[in-house]
Amino acid sequence: MVAVAASQAQSGRDWQPIIAAFVAIVGEDAVVRRKEELLVYECDGLTSYRERPAIVVLPRTTEEVAAVVRVCYENDVAFVPRGSGTGLSGGALPISECVLITTSVMRQIIDIDYDNQQVVVQPGVINNWVTQAVSGDGFYYAPDPSSQIICSIGGNVAENSGGVHCLKYGVTTNHVLGLKVVTPTGAIVELGGEILEMPGYDLTGVFVGSEGMLGIATEITLRILKAPESVKVLLADFMDVEAAGATVSAIIAAGIIPGGMEMMDNMSINAVEDVVKTNCYPRDAAAILLVEVDGLEIEATVNAQRVVEICRHHGARNVTVATDPADRDTLWKGRKAAFAAMGKMSPDYYVQDGVIPRTQLQYVLREIASLGQKHGYDVANVFHAGDGNLHPLILYNNAVPGELEKVEELGGDILRLCVEVGGSLSGEHGIGAEKRCYMPDMFSAADMATMQLVKQAFDPKQIANPTKLFPTPKTCGEGARAVAAKQFPDVDRF
Amino acid sequence: MVAVAASQAQSGRDWQPIIAAFVAIVGEDAVVRRKEELLVYECDGLTSYRERPAIVVLPRTTEEVAAVVRVCYENDVAFVPRGSGTGLSGGALPISECVLITTSVMRQIIDIDYDNQQVVVQPGVINNWVTQAVSGDGFYYAPDPSSQIICSIGGNVAENSGGVHCLKYGVTTNHVLGLKVVTPTGAIVELGGEILEMPGYDLTGVFVGSEGMLGIATEITLRILKAPESVKVLLADFMDVEAAGATVSAIIAAGIIPGGMEMMDNMSINAVEDVVKTNCYPRDAAAILLVEVDGLEIEATVNAQRVVEICRHHGARNVTVATDPADRDTLWKGRKAAFAAMGKMSPDYYVQDGVIPRTQLQYVLREIASLGQKHGYDVANVFHAGDGNLHPLILYNNAVPGELEKVEELGGDILRLCVEVGGSLSGEHGIGAEKRCYMPDMFSAADMATMQLVKQAFDPKQIANPTKLFPTPKTCGEGARAVAAKQFPDVDRF
The missing domain is CATH 3.30.43.10 (Uridine Diphospho-n-acetylenolpyruvylglucosamine Reductase, domain 2)
Known part of the structure; x- marks a missing residue:
C-alpha cells in the first residue's frame, strides 16, 4: 500500500x-x-x-x-x-x-519565556541544552532519554522520546506546545502554539512521533517546568523479581506517582557493577528498584517514607534513601550506564522497547526469561517499571553469521508477547525501519489504512521517509501482503 | 474550500x-x-x-x-x-x-479496570456518571465541565472539553487513552488503546476535539485518577482586579499548580449573591479568587499556607480556607452557579471562551472592559484564571432585533484581542458553527489547508458535520473568500 x-x-x-x-x-x-x-x-x-x-x-x-x-x-x-x-x-x-x-546545524535556542514557561528551539538543539539553558533560573525540560547529552529535540519530536521521568511527567508529546513544520510538499505550516488549549484538529499531536514521515519540524515550542523543591532517590533490593514487580504496582496503587521508577535484574546489576563499580547495587539481588520522589520538601519526605514502607512490606532486603545531589547521582549512575555496561559484557546487544500493562509485569518477565532459554540467549532487563516500558537486552555476537536474524526472531517473540497482554510495540524508540513488520500484530488493516490516509494527506508523493513505520510485502513477506490485500473501504484510492 | x-x-x-x-x-x-x-x-x-x-x-x-x-x-x-x-x-x-x-441511548459503562486505572464507556455516558461509578473505590475522572451532570463523554471527546480542574489535570485529550471510531466512510477503526505509549501516528489526539467532523466515537477508554488524600479550597478577595491577576501569576511562579484557580469579577460576584446567596463572596470586592490545592494532607496544608501568604502579599483583604467537604462545596457553589445566575440578571447572555497567556491577564481584562463600554454592553467575567481561559459574559436582550448581531460583534472583538496577545479562539467550547469565521484571525491559509487535508483523508465526501470549524465564503464573507483563494500548494486537489 x-x-x-x-x-x-x-x-x-x-x-x-x-x-x-x-x-x-x-x-x-x-x-x-x-x-x-x-x-x-x-x-x-x-x-x-x-x-x-x-x-x-x-x-x-x-x-x-x-x-x-x-x-x-x-x-x-x-x-x-x-x-x-x-x-x-x-x-x-x-x-x-x-x-x-x-538538522544538526540548526542549533539555536530562539527564545526563553519564563513567565509563560516555554522555550522555542531549532530542531538540532541537543536535549539537555534546554535544561542547561534554564536550570540557573530554577527550570528544566522534563523528557530525558538516556541519550540526552547527544540526541536532538528534532529527533525527540520525530520519535516521541521518553526517558526515566516519563512516568510522572509524560513523553515528548506532552511537552511540545507548538511546531513550525515544513511539510513534504515544501509548505511552511504552524501547528499548535504557545497556548495549550487550541481549537482545530490537534496536528501537533499527530506530528510528534510521526517519525519524519509528515515533514520536518524547524522550530519547536517546548514547555519547561519549575524544578521541584526536593528530590529523593530510593534504592531497594529484592531476592525475587516477582516481589519487585509487586512493589511497583503497590506504589502506584497507593496513589504515589514517582518521578521515575526503574527496575534492573540480576544480570544487569552484575554487568553494571563489573563496569561502573557503583558498589551500591548488591550483586546477589534478583532485582533492584530505583524510585525517585519529588515535590515540596515535606511531600518528598512523606512519599519517600511511604515508598520505604511499601518496599519493606513486599520483602525488600535493604532500602537506601539518597537526598543530597551527589548521593542521588551515585544511585542513578549504574542505571544510566547500564546499556554501555552491557556492551562490555557481550560483543553486541539488541535492545527491545515493548510496553505492557503494569499489572502484567511479573508474568511477562517470567515469559521473557523462558523465551530467552528457548532461543538460547541471555536476556537482561533494565527498564522503566513504573510505566511498564520494558527494555529487554538480548546479548549476542554479530560476528557470527546468522546470529542477528535469530536474535531478531527472539525480539519479535518478545514484542508479540507484549502486544498479546494488551501492550504496545514501542514505548519511546519508535517503529522506524526495525519494527514495521510487527505492526500487523498490533493494528488491524483498517487502523493502519487510517494512518496511511493521514500520511497521504501530508505527503501526496510519498517522498518523506518512505520505508518506515508501515509494513510492505517486499520486506515483511506474506503477512504484510495479506494486510495490504485486505483493503479498507477507501484505501483503493491510493 | x-x-x-x-x-x-x-x-x-x-x-x-x-x-x-x-x-x-x-x-x-x-x-x-x-x-x-x-x-x-x-x-x-x-x-x-x-x-x-x-x-x-x-x-x-x-x-x-x-x-x-x-x-x-x-x-x-x-x-x-x-x-x-x-x-x-x-x-x-x-x-x-x-x-x-x-448517541444519547449508548449509555453503558462497558468496563472498569482499577489495576490499570481505566474505564471503557459508550459515548452517551454522562460525564459525572464516570466519577460516580468509581468514587466508592477512591477514583475519579478529572475533566469536569460546568455541564458535567448532563453533558456526555462523546460530546466531551468531540469538543475536547475542559473544566475547573484542567489547570492541573489537563483537558479531555489528556484523559482519553483509546477510541473505537466509526469513520465518515462507515469503517470501524481503533485509535490508541489501553497503553499510553503507542507507536504510529497519534490519531486519538486528532480525533479528540475534531467536533464530530472525523467520525463518531462509539467506545471510549478513559484514564481515571486516584482521588487525592486531601483537598482544600481558598477564597481570597481583592479590592482591585489587577492585584487578583498578579496573584494568579505569582502562585504559578512559586511552583504551585493548584487543582483549580478561578476568578470572578464584581459583576459576577453580585449576580451570584443575588441569586445563590452564598454569603461568602463579598459584594464590594473587585474580584475574588477561588484556589483549590490537593494532594497528600501535608502537601495540601503546606501549599494552602503558601497560597494564603501569596494572596496577602498581593493585597488580598481576606483569605478563607475550607477543608471539610461541606465548607468546600459552599465556597464552590457560587462559582458553579455563576452562569445560571447571569441568566437571572439579564434576559440573555452571550458567553465567550478565549484563551490568553496568563501574563496578559491584567491587560486583557482592562481591554475587555473598555470594549464593553465602547459597544455599550455590560461584560461580566467568571473564568479559569490559572490557565488563562476567559469566559466573558456579555449581557443583552435577544428580544430586541439586531442585538444579537451587535453582541456577536463585541464577542468577535474580544476573541481577536485574545489572539492578538498570543492566545486562542477557544479553550474548551470548540469552534463549531459559532466561531468559524474567526479562524483566519488565528490560522494562516496554509495552517487551515493542512487541517482540511486531514479532514479530507477521513471524510472524502465531506459529509461528517459540514459547515463547522472552517470558514466558508457564504457565511463568513469576503475574509473567508480571500483565505479560500490563497491556495495551499496542494489544496487544489480538492
Missing part, C-alpha cells in the same frame, strides 16, 4: 541539476556528496542496518529546509530527515538514492 | 428509501422524523442558532452507528453527530436536510 519511493524506481537519475539546486539554496559546504563523507550517515543508533544516501544536505533555516524539500518534491526524490542520528529503531536510516536532510 | 454538503444541494431528495434503510438497522422507534419530535433537536447549547434536521437516528451499538453512517455515505447525505446537545459553540447544530445521529 505504501508507494515505493520514487528514487528507488529511478536509480539512473541524473543528480547534477538537483545538487546544483541544493548548492544554490544552502551553499557548497552544506551539500555532502563524497562517498567517504557520506559514510557517517549510513545508519543511526540501529547500527545493524546500513544504507548510503545519495546526498546529505544541512540547511540552517526554516526557509532553507522548505526550499530543499521543494526541490525533492518537484523532482520526485525521497528524503529522510535526521537529527543527531541516535535513534534506536532506524527512523533515520537512509534509503538508497535518497536525500538525507539533517 | 470546504465542499458544500451534498444534502444542501439536493433539497428535492427522496428520503423514503433512506428512512427504510435506517429502520432496518435500528428499528422503527429509533428513527425520529415527525416535525414536532424533531423540534428538540434544532439546536444545542448555542440556542441562538437553530436548524431542523431531516431525520434523527438513535443507534445503540458500534455496528448500528457504522451501518447508519454507511447509508449516509452511500447516499451522499450529510450527518451531524450529537451527544447530550449541551455544547456552547453549535458543534451539534444540524444543517438543513441532514441526518442527526445522536
Whole structure:
C-alpha cells in the first residue's frame, strides 16, 4: 500500500541539476556528496542496518529546509530527515538514492519565556541544552532519554522520546506546545502554539512521533517546568523479581506517582557493577528498584517514607534513601550506564522497547526469561517499571553469521508477547525501519489504512521517509501482503 | 474550500428509501422524523442558532452507528453527530436536510479496570456518571465541565472539553487513552488503546476535539485518577482586579499548580449573591479568587499556607480556607452557579471562551472592559484564571432585533484581542458553527489547508458535520473568500 519511493524506481537519475539546486539554496559546504563523507550517515543508533544516501544536505533555516524539500518534491526524490542520528529503531536510516536532510546545524535556542514557561528551539538543539539553558533560573525540560547529552529535540519530536521521568511527567508529546513544520510538499505550516488549549484538529499531536514521515519540524515550542523543591532517590533490593514487580504496582496503587521508577535484574546489576563499580547495587539481588520522589520538601519526605514502607512490606532486603545531589547521582549512575555496561559484557546487544500493562509485569518477565532459554540467549532487563516500558537486552555476537536474524526472531517473540497482554510495540524508540513488520500484530488493516490516509494527506508523493513505520510485502513477506490485500473501504484510492 | 454538503444541494431528495434503510438497522422507534419530535433537536447549547434536521437516528451499538453512517455515505447525505446537545459553540447544530445521529441511548459503562486505572464507556455516558461509578473505590475522572451532570463523554471527546480542574489535570485529550471510531466512510477503526505509549501516528489526539467532523466515537477508554488524600479550597478577595491577576501569576511562579484557580469579577460576584446567596463572596470586592490545592494532607496544608501568604502579599483583604467537604462545596457553589445566575440578571447572555497567556491577564481584562463600554454592553467575567481561559459574559436582550448581531460583534472583538496577545479562539467550547469565521484571525491559509487535508483523508465526501470549524465564503464573507483563494500548494486537489 505504501508507494515505493520514487528514487528507488529511478536509480539512473541524473543528480547534477538537483545538487546544483541544493548548492544554490544552502551553499557548497552544506551539500555532502563524497562517498567517504557520506559514510557517517549510513545508519543511526540501529547500527545493524546500513544504507548510503545519495546526498546529505544541512540547511540552517526554516526557509532553507522548505526550499530543499521543494526541490525533492518537484523532482520526485525521497528524503529522510535526521537529527543527531541516535535513534534506536532506524527512523533515520537512509534509503538508497535518497536525500538525507539533517538538522544538526540548526542549533539555536530562539527564545526563553519564563513567565509563560516555554522555550522555542531549532530542531538540532541537543536535549539537555534546554535544561542547561534554564536550570540557573530554577527550570528544566522534563523528557530525558538516556541519550540526552547527544540526541536532538528534532529527533525527540520525530520519535516521541521518553526517558526515566516519563512516568510522572509524560513523553515528548506532552511537552511540545507548538511546531513550525515544513511539510513534504515544501509548505511552511504552524501547528499548535504557545497556548495549550487550541481549537482545530490537534496536528501537533499527530506530528510528534510521526517519525519524519509528515515533514520536518524547524522550530519547536517546548514547555519547561519549575524544578521541584526536593528530590529523593530510593534504592531497594529484592531476592525475587516477582516481589519487585509487586512493589511497583503497590506504589502506584497507593496513589504515589514517582518521578521515575526503574527496575534492573540480576544480570544487569552484575554487568553494571563489573563496569561502573557503583558498589551500591548488591550483586546477589534478583532485582533492584530505583524510585525517585519529588515535590515540596515535606511531600518528598512523606512519599519517600511511604515508598520505604511499601518496599519493606513486599520483602525488600535493604532500602537506601539518597537526598543530597551527589548521593542521588551515585544511585542513578549504574542505571544510566547500564546499556554501555552491557556492551562490555557481550560483543553486541539488541535492545527491545515493548510496553505492557503494569499489572502484567511479573508474568511477562517470567515469559521473557523462558523465551530467552528457548532461543538460547541471555536476556537482561533494565527498564522503566513504573510505566511498564520494558527494555529487554538480548546479548549476542554479530560476528557470527546468522546470529542477528535469530536474535531478531527472539525480539519479535518478545514484542508479540507484549502486544498479546494488551501492550504496545514501542514505548519511546519508535517503529522506524526495525519494527514495521510487527505492526500487523498490533493494528488491524483498517487502523493502519487510517494512518496511511493521514500520511497521504501530508505527503501526496510519498517522498518523506518512505520505508518506515508501515509494513510492505517486499520486506515483511506474506503477512504484510495479506494486510495490504485486505483493503479498507477507501484505501483503493491510493 | 470546504465542499458544500451534498444534502444542501439536493433539497428535492427522496428520503423514503433512506428512512427504510435506517429502520432496518435500528428499528422503527429509533428513527425520529415527525416535525414536532424533531423540534428538540434544532439546536444545542448555542440556542441562538437553530436548524431542523431531516431525520434523527438513535443507534445503540458500534455496528448500528457504522451501518447508519454507511447509508449516509452511500447516499451522499450529510450527518451531524450529537451527544447530550449541551455544547456552547453549535458543534451539534444540524444543517438543513441532514441526518442527526445522536448517541444519547449508548449509555453503558462497558468496563472498569482499577489495576490499570481505566474505564471503557459508550459515548452517551454522562460525564459525572464516570466519577460516580468509581468514587466508592477512591477514583475519579478529572475533566469536569460546568455541564458535567448532563453533558456526555462523546460530546466531551468531540469538543475536547475542559473544566475547573484542567489547570492541573489537563483537558479531555489528556484523559482519553483509546477510541473505537466509526469513520465518515462507515469503517470501524481503533485509535490508541489501553497503553499510553503507542507507536504510529497519534490519531486519538486528532480525533479528540475534531467536533464530530472525523467520525463518531462509539467506545471510549478513559484514564481515571486516584482521588487525592486531601483537598482544600481558598477564597481570597481583592479590592482591585489587577492585584487578583498578579496573584494568579505569582502562585504559578512559586511552583504551585493548584487543582483549580478561578476568578470572578464584581459583576459576577453580585449576580451570584443575588441569586445563590452564598454569603461568602463579598459584594464590594473587585474580584475574588477561588484556589483549590490537593494532594497528600501535608502537601495540601503546606501549599494552602503558601497560597494564603501569596494572596496577602498581593493585597488580598481576606483569605478563607475550607477543608471539610461541606465548607468546600459552599465556597464552590457560587462559582458553579455563576452562569445560571447571569441568566437571572439579564434576559440573555452571550458567553465567550478565549484563551490568553496568563501574563496578559491584567491587560486583557482592562481591554475587555473598555470594549464593553465602547459597544455599550455590560461584560461580566467568571473564568479559569490559572490557565488563562476567559469566559466573558456579555449581557443583552435577544428580544430586541439586531442585538444579537451587535453582541456577536463585541464577542468577535474580544476573541481577536485574545489572539492578538498570543492566545486562542477557544479553550474548551470548540469552534463549531459559532466561531468559524474567526479562524483566519488565528490560522494562516496554509495552517487551515493542512487541517482540511486531514479532514479530507477521513471524510472524502465531506459529509461528517459540514459547515463547522472552517470558514466558508457564504457565511463568513469576503475574509473567508480571500483565505479560500490563497491556495495551499496542494489544496487544489480538492
